[in-house]
Amino acid sequence: xxxxxxxxxxxxxxxxxxxxxxxxxxxxxxxxxxxxxxxxxxxxxxxxxxxxxxxxxxxxxxxxxxxxxxxxxxxxxxxxxxxxxxxxxxxxxxxxxxxxxxxxxxxxxxxxxxxxxxxxxxxxxxxxxxxxxxxxxxxxxxxxxxxxxxxxxxxxxxxxxxxxxxxxxxxxxxxxxxxxxxxxxxxxxxxxxxxxxxxxxxxxxxxxxxxxxxxxxxxxxxxxxxxxxxxxxxxxxxxxxxxxxxxxxxxxxxxxxxxxxxxxxxxxxxxxxxxxxxxxxxxxxxxxxxxxxxxxxxxxxxxxxxxxxxxxxxxxxxxxxxxxxxxxxxxxxxxxxxxxxxxxxxxxxxxxxxxxxxxxxxxxxxxxxxxxxxxxxxxxxxxxxxxxxxxxxxxxxxxxxxxxxxxxxxxxxxxxxxxxxxxxxxxxxxxxxxxxxxxxxxxxxxxxxxxxxxxxxxxxxxxxxxxxxxxxxxxxxxxxxxxxxxxxxxxxxxxxxxxxxxxxxxxxxxxxxxxxxxxxxxxxxxxxxxxxxxxxxxxxxxxxxxxxxxxxxxxxxxxxxxxxxxxxxxxxxxxxxxxxxxxxxxxxxxxxxxxxxxxxxxxxxxxxxxxxxxxxxxxxxxxxxxxxxxxxxxxxxxxxxxxxxxxxxxxxxxxxxxxxxxxxxxxxxxxxxxxxxxxxxxxxxxxxxxxxxxxxxxxxxxxxxxxxxxxxxxxxxxxxxxxxxxxxxxxxxxxxxxxxxxxxxxxxxxxx
Numbered sequence: 001x002x003x004x005x006x007x008x009x010x011x012x013x014x015x016x017x018x019x020x021x022x023x024x025x026x027x028x029x030x031x032x033x034x035x036x037x038x039x040x041x042x043x044x045x046x047x048x049x050x051x052x053x054x055x056x057x058x059x060x061x062x063x064x065x066x067x068x069x070x071x072x073x074x075x076x077x078x079x080x081x082x083x084x085x086x087x088x089x090x091x092x093x094x095x096x097x098x099x100x101x102x103x104x105x106x107x108x109x110x111x112x113x114x115x116x117x118x119x120x121x122x123x124x125x126x127x128x129x130x131x132x133x134x135x136x137x138x139x140x141x142x143x144x145x146x147x148x149x150x151x152x153x154x155x156x157x158x159x160x161x162x163x164x165x166x167x168x169x170x171x172x173x174x175x176x177x178x179x180x181x182x183x184x185x186x187x188x189x190x191x192x193x194x195x196x197x198x199x200x201x202x203x204x205x206x207x208x209x210x211x212x213x214x215x216x217x218x219x220x221x222x223x224x225x226x227x228x229x230x231x232x233x234x235x236x237x238x239x240x241x242x243x244x245x246x247x248x249x250x251x252x253x254x255x256x257x258x259x260x261x262x263x264x265x266x267x268x269x270x271x272x273x274x275x276x277x278x279x280x281x282x283x284x285x286x287x288x289x290x291x292x293x294x295x296x297x298x299x300x301x302x303x304x305x306x307x308x309x310x311x312x313x314x315x316x317x318x319x320x321x322x323x324x325x326x327x328x329x330x331x332x333x334x335x336x337x338x339x340x341x342x343x344x345x346x347x348x349x350x351x352x353x354x355x356x357x358x359x360x361x362x363x364x365x366x367x368x369x370x371x372x373x374x375x376x377x378x379x380x381x382x383x384x385x386x387x388x389x390x391x392x393x394x395x396x397x398x399x400x401x402x403x404x405x406x407x408x409x410x411x412x413x414x415x416x417x418x419x420x421x422x423x424x425x426x427x428x429x430x431x432x433x434x435x436x437x438x439x440x441x442x443x444x445x446x447x448x449x450x451x452x453x454x455x456x457x458x459x460x461x462x463x464x465x466x467x468x469x470x471x472x473x474x475x476x477x478x479x480x481x482x483x484x485x486x487x488x489x490x491x492x493x494x495x496x497x498x499x500x501x502x503x504x505x506x507x508x509x510x511x512x513x514x515x516x517x518x519x520x521x522x523x524x525x526x527x528x529x530x531x532x533x534x535x536x537x538x539x540x541x542x543x544x545x546x547x548x549x550x551x552x553x554x555x556x557x558x559x560x561x562x563x564x565x566x567x568x569x570x571x572x573x574x575x576x577x578x579x580x581x582x583x584x585x586x587x588x589x590x591x592x593x594x595x596x597x598x599x600x601x602x603x604x605x606x607x608x609x610x611x612x613x614x615x616x617x618x619x620x621x622x623x624x625x626x627x628x629x630x631x632x633x634x635x636x637x638x639x640x641x642x643x644x645x646x647x648x649x650x651x652x653x654x655x656x657x658x659x660x661x662x663x664x665x666x667x668x669x670x671x672x673x674x675x676x677x678x679x680x681x682x683x684x685x686x687x688x689x690x691x692x693x694x695x696x697x698x699x700x701x702x703x704x705x706x707x708x709x710x711x712x713x714x715x716x717x718x719x720x721x722x723x724x725x726x727x728x729x730x731x732x733x734x735x736x737x738x739x740x741x742x743x744x745x746x747x748x749x750x751x752x
Contacts, residue, residue, distance in 0.1 A: 002016065002071045002072060004068065005020045005022070005064075005068070007022055007023070007024070007141065008022070008023040008024070008058065008059045008064060008137060008138070008141065009021060009022050009023055009058070009064065009067055010022065010023045010025075010026035010027070010055055010058055010191075011026070011067070011191060011194055011195065012067050012070050012071040012074075013071060014194060014195045014196065014197075020071075021191075021194040023055060023058055023059060023138070023141070024141045024143045024144050026055060026190055026191075026194075027051070027052050027053075027054075027055055027056075027144060028052070028143060028144070028147060029186075029190045030051040030052070030054060030055075030183070030186045030187050030190050031047075031048045031049075031051035031052035031147065031186075032048070032051070033051065033185075033186035033189060033190065034047040034048065034050060034051035034182040034183050034185075034186035034187075035047040035048035035051060035182075037181075037182035037185060037186060037374045037375075038178075038179060038182045038374065040285075040374065040377045040378050040408075040409075041160065041178060041374075041377045041378075041407065041408045041409070042158075042159070042160035042161075043159065043160060043163075043175070043178075043179060043182075044158065045095075045151070045156055045157055045158045045159070046095055046099075046159065046179055047179065047182045047183070047186075048151060049091065049094055049095040049099070049151055050091065050095070050099060050102055050103055050179060050182075050183045051182075051183060051186055051187075052144070052147060052148065052151065053087035053088075053090065053091050053094070053103060054084070054087055054103055054106050054183055054187060055083060055087065055187075056083075056086045056087035056090065056134065056135060056138040056139075057081075057082060057083035057084060057085060057086030057087060057131070057134050057138075058083045058134075058138075059086075059134045059135075059137040059138035059141075060081065060083070060086070060130060060131075060133065060134035060137070061133070061134075061137075062081045062130075063081040063083050063134075066078055066079070066080060066081050084103060084104050084106065084107065085104070085119065085120075085123045085127070085131060086131045086134045086135055086138070087103050088100035088103040088104045088119075088120065089120060089123055089124070089131055090135055091103055094148075094151065094152060098172065098176055098642075100116055100119075100120055101113065101116045101176060101642060101644075102176055102179055102180045102183060103183075104116055104119060105180060105365070105367075105644070106180070106183055106184055106187060106367070107367065108367075109365040109366045109367055109370075109644070109645070109648075110176075110177065110180055110365040110370070110644035110645065111365070111644060111645050112641075112642075112643040112644060112645050112646055113641055113642045113643060114643070115645075160175075160407065162406075162407055163175060169639075169640045169641075169642075170399060170403070170636065170639045170640060171403060171407065172642075173639045173640070173642050173644075174400060174403045174639075175407070176642065177370060177373060177644070178373055178374055178377065178408070180370055180373075181370045181371055181372070181373035181374040182374045184367045184370060184371045185345045185371045185372075185374060185375075188344070188345075188367075188371065189203075189345075199337065199341075200341075201337075202337030202338045202340070202341045203338070203341050203342075203347070205311075205312050205338050206312075207312050207313075207347070207348065207349055208310050208312065208313050208349055209349065210276060210279045210280055210284065210285065210286065210287065210349050210350075211280050212310065213276055213287075213308055213310065213313055213349055213350060214276040214277055214279075214280050216307070216308045216309060216310055216313075217272065217273065217276055217307055217308060220306075220307040220308070220309075221243075221269070221273070221307075224269075233570060234449055234450065234570060235264060235265075235450065235452075235569060235570040237449075238262075238265050238266075238446055238449050238450055239265060239266035239270070241441060241446070242261050242265050242266055242267075242270045242440055242441075242446070243266060243269065243270045243273060245270075245439055245440055245441045246259070246270045246271065246273050246274035246277075246439055247273060247274070247277055249274060249437065249439045250273075250274045250275075250277035250278040250281060251277075251278075251281055252278075252437065253282075254278070254282055254284070254405070254409060254410070254411040255405055255411060255412075255435065255437070256401075256405060256411075256412055256414070256435070256436040256437070257274075257411065257412070257413045257414070257436070257437050257438075257439050258413065258414040258415070258436055258437070258438055258439065259271055259274070259413055259414070259415040259416075259438075259439045259440055260416065260417070260438060260440050260443040260614060261415075261417060261440050261443070261446065262417050262446055262447045262450040262564075263417045263450075263560075263561070263563070263564025263565075263568065264450060264452070264564065264568040264569065264570070265417075265440075265446060265450060267384070267415055267417075268300055268303055268541075269303065269307070271289075271382050271384070271413060271415050272287070272289070272304065272307075272382075274413065274439060275287040275289075275380040275382055275411075275413065278380055278411060279379075279380050282411075283378075284378050284379055284380055284409070284411070285349075285375075285378045285379055286346075286348065286349050286350065286351065286375065286378075286379045286380075287349070287350050287351070287379065287380045287381075287382070288346070288351045288353065288358070288376065288379055288380070288381045288382070289304075289350070289351065289352050289353070289381075289382045289384060290353050290354060290355045290357070290358040290359075290381065290382065290383055290384065291352070291353075291354060291355065291384040291385060291541060292354065292355050292356075292384070292385045292388040292389075292540055292541075293354070293537055293540060293541070293542075294318050294354060294510055295513060295514075295517065295537055295538065295541075295542050296384065296385075296540065296541040296542060297316060297318050297352050297353065297354060298316075298514060299541070299542065299543055300352050300384075300541075301314055301316040301352040304350060304352065308350075311335070312335075312338055312342075312348065313348075313349060313350055314348070314350050314351075314352060315339060315342050315343065315346065315348035315350065315351045315352070316339075316351075316352045316353075317343045317346070317351060317352070317353045317357060318353055318354045318357055340693060340696065344368070344371055344372070345371050345372050345375060346372040346375040346376070347375060355383065355388070355389065355653070356653045356654070358381075359389070359393075359397060359651075359653060360651065360653055361373060362397075362400050363396065363400075363635070363647055363648060363651035364648045364651075365644040365645050365647070365648040366648070376404065376408070376410065377404075377408040377409060377410065378408070378409045378410070379410055379411075380410070380411045380412075380413065381404070381410060381411070381412050381413065382413045382415055383412065383413065383414050383415060384415050384416070384541060385415070385416050385540045385541055385561075386414045386415065386416050387416050387418050387557045387621075388540060390592070390653060391592045391624070391625055391630075392591075392592070392629055392630070392631070392632035392633065393631075393632075393633070393635070393651065393653070394625070394630050394631075395630035395631040395635075395636060396631060396635040396636055396639065396651065399636065399639075413439070414436075417560065417561065417564060418556075418557040418560050418561060418614075418617055443614050444613065444614055444615060447612055447613065447614050448612070448613075450570070451612045452566070452567040452568075452570050452572070452574065452575055453549075453563050453566045453567055453574060453575040453576065453577045454574045454575070454576055454577070455563070455577050455579060455611060456576065456577065456578045456579065457579050457604060458578065458579070458580050458581075459553050459579050459580050459581035459601070460601075460604060460605075462581070463581045463582070463583055463585075464580045464581065464582055464583070465582075465583050466491055466492050466495040466582075466583075467495060469481065469492060469495075469550070469580065469582065470492070470495050470496050472550065472578065472580075473496060473531055473550065474531075476531075476547070476548045477529045477530070477531075478523075478524060478529065478530045478531070478546055478547055478548065479530075479531050479532070479546060479547075479548040479549070479550060480532045480534065480538070480544065480546045480548070480549045480550070480565055480566075481531075481532065481533050481534070481549075481550040481551075481552075482534050482535070482536060482538065482539055482549070482550070482551045482552065482562050483533070483534075483535065483552045483582065484535075484536070484552050484553075484554055484582075484584075484585065484587075484588040484589065484593075485535065485584075485587060485588065485589070486505045486506065486507050486535055487584070487587070488535075488552070488582065488584050488587075489503065489504075489505045489533050489534060489535050489737075490503075490505075490507075490737055491584070492533050493533045493736070493737060496531065496533065498531060500529060500531070501531045501532070501533065502516055502519065502520060502530070502531070502532045502533075502736075503516070503532070503533050503534070503736050503737050503738075504516055504517070504532065504533070504534035504535065504537060504538060505534065505535045505537070505737070505738065506535065506537060506703070506704065507703060507737060507738035507739045507740075508703070508737070508738030508739070509663050509665050509700060509701045509702055509703050509738065510699070510700045510701075510702075511665055511666055511700040511701055512665050512666075512738060513537070514700075517538075517542070517544075520532060520544060521543075521544070524544070524545060524546065530546075532546075536554070536558060538565060539551075539558060539561040539562040539564070539565060540561045542565065543568070544565045544568070545565070545566075545567065545568040545569050545571075546565055546566055546567075546575070547566070547567065547572055547575055547576070548566065548575065548576045548577075548578070549562055549563060549565050549566040549575070549576075549577050549578070550577075550578045550579075550580060551563070551577065551578070551579050551580075552579075552580060552581070552582045552585060552588075553579060553580070553581045553582070553585055553588075553597050553600070553601065554588070554593070554596070554597050554600070555592075555593060555596025555597055555599070555600055555624075556596065556599065556600035556603065556611065556616070556617070556620050557596070557617070557620070557621075558596070559577075559579055559600060559611065560611050562577070563575075563577045563611070585597075592624065595624060596624055599620060599623050599624055600620070603616070603619065603620060603623075633650040633651070633652075634650070635647055635650050635651055638650065657706070657707040657708075658704040658705060658706055658707060659704070659705060659707050659710055659725070659727065660699075660702040660703065660704055660705075660726070660727070661702060661703055661705055661719055661727045661728065661729040661739070662675065662698050662701050662702055662722070662726070662727065662728045662729060663701055663702070663703050663729045663733045663738070663739055664701075664729070664733055665701055665733060666701065671698070671701060674694065674697045674698050675698070675722055675728060677694055678694050678698065678722045678723045678726055679722050679723065681694055681723060694723075695726070698726075703729070703738065703739045705739075713727075717730060718730055718731040718741065719731075
């Protein structure tokens with residue numbers, strides 16, 4: 001029998017014989033922690049205010065009765081009671097008119113301003129007696145009264161200088177988003193410590209400081225020093241020059257930088273060297289590396305872990321991460337627990353993530369997405385392959401980047417071999433007079449020094465069918481052919497009809513693609529025959545080195561990125577890149593991608609066209625972005641009005657909705673165990689949803705399909721829902737090409 005609480009409570013006991021979580025304890029802890037998080041960007045006082053008031057409504061008689069009923073009858077159905085309106089209503093008189101939007105969202109997410117205004121008005125007209133009674137009970141708790149009085153003192157009120165002036169409306173919008181992140185994280189941390197203290201201990205690991213990471217990285221870099229008795233190869237000479245330039249530039253003041261380095265020029269290590277040293281020089285807390293594809297996160301995180309050799313130094317956070325080995329009881333070890341918990345709020349010194357994860361977090365309204373945002377402040381962000389960012393989202397993206405640099409002590413590094421021109425993609429930065437400093441010494445000279453391929457352009461004279469492409473591939477023992485769609489990759493692979501050939505596309509699950517990439521690297525290293533057909537997923541940042549690369553006509557930056565997989569290490573005098581026009585190119589992706597392909601063909605006819613010259617991208621991106629709206633979805637006006645839910649709906653990195661299906665790849669027994677746990681898990685949780693830990697276990701075995709096909713899949717029995725929103729594929733999974741539904745029309749198949 002649970003003892004009744006002696007004063008207002010925030011949460012029920014975690015176990016039948018456990019302790020109540022008292023409201024004053026919870027409110028004061030969340031206030032302190034939210035204040036500490038917000039202190040990083042000068043908003044400690046407001047963090048303490050929202051932390052103290054967020055659960056004030058739980059002091060009401062109705063909410064206390066609701067909690068007691070839940071404790072006495074955990075399996076019963078008890079109607080919840082609003083607990084957010086009370087603190088939101090009174091926050092206006094303490095911290096200002098903008099705070100209700102933060103407080104009302106701390107469970108369900110940030111809402112549009114219109115919904116908040118209606119909610120406050122309704123409270124004022126219909127619920128004031130109840131809310132006032134709850135408020136009086138809350139503030140009459142001695143410790144709460146003392147703390148509230150302290151926060152109301154004139155000397156306590158402290159705001160960032162820029163916010164006290166006539167701040168831009170979008171700046172206020174983003175500030176409230178960051179404040180919301182502080183509240184959500186502090187609330188979750190204290191609630192977790194009460195509800196699951198054994199699991200919360202996973203956060204108590206000792207994290208290395210950035211200075212220690214920099215020291216370890218320097219030690220590892222000495223292993224790359226070439227034999228001084230031998231002459232430097234041109235590739236190694238360029239890599240050393242880029243690395244030294246990164247160290248020199250790291251001493252400059254935080255702000256915007258770009259790192260324009262040709263493929264194979266050592267961007268991965270040199271960029272991290274800049275970030276770590278820069279963070280140490282300027283007292284920054286962490287480094288965040290965002291890359292466009294999961295295939296690159298695996299590779300990048302592996303390079304960093306090997307270099308640093310420190311536990312809990314690198315947090316790899318994305319949807320397809322491989323689960324670590326589990327013990328027979330399938331319980332988490334401390335490392336796995338730390339990674340799971342740290343992924344929620346990015347409490348780690350070095351984070352490797354995807355641009356989708358980072359960018360969508362900056363514009364989402366859900367608590368789970370926003371929780372990590374405050375840990376972006378006081379950091380270095382490396383945006384790898386920045387040219388892959390959606391052109392139609394560039395205005396809201398760069399506006400938020402500007403906010404991070406201007407008000408949150410963030411340094412941003414735009415890193416790529418095909419650098420867009422910033423006055424084209426982000427004119428607001430130039431208008432502000434912001435200096436974007438180039439890290440690499442004379443990029444044009446570096447590109448000339450690392451010219452390692454010769455381009456052939458049969459696309460300008462003829463169109464090839466698949467047999468013609470196959471004829472060319474068979475003339476080379478090692479060749480990579482990149483095409484524009486999954487349908488094209490499947491058709492070419494079938495036409496090749498080579499049992500030793502390899503295939504890559506997103507119709508293969510992440511674990512499958514990882515295995516194929518490892519097989520490719522092994523064959524290349526051992527000099528064995530290696531013919532590969534792939535979609536675009538290998539062409540940005542994936543460390544492959546073929547003597548010959550064939551690329552179907554596509555955007556210029558994609559063609560040059562594909563060329564980066566050719567003669568990458570400079571072992572040949574010249575590699576060969578063949579750009580061909582396929583008969584199926586009429587089915588290539590539309591929008592910016594198709595426009596980029598047309599622009600590339602037009603520029604190819606210019607007498608001075610040279611894809612090895614980085615200056616060519618000035619004209620290319622100017623033409624490309626000039627035809628594409630910088631804010632196609634009209635996100636910026638919604639941000640002006642603080643319509644967070646609408647912004648989240650409009651900001652989509654991927655235009656079409658998809659859903660994931662689990663495919664049977666790898667160890668069938670291991671996967672079947674996870675699927676069985678998924679089936680049973682929803683019956684063991686109050687939410688009716690599968691636990692996140694189980695979802696992470698199956699993520700590497702999932703393939704994304706388009707939502708518009710879901711109904712047909714269900715009707716023909718191709719998929720089965722094993723947990724809410726989690727589907728199992730019962731159709732064919734080809735060991736070479738992955739998920740196979742030959743009944744689908746070729747132009748349906750997903751791109752990339």
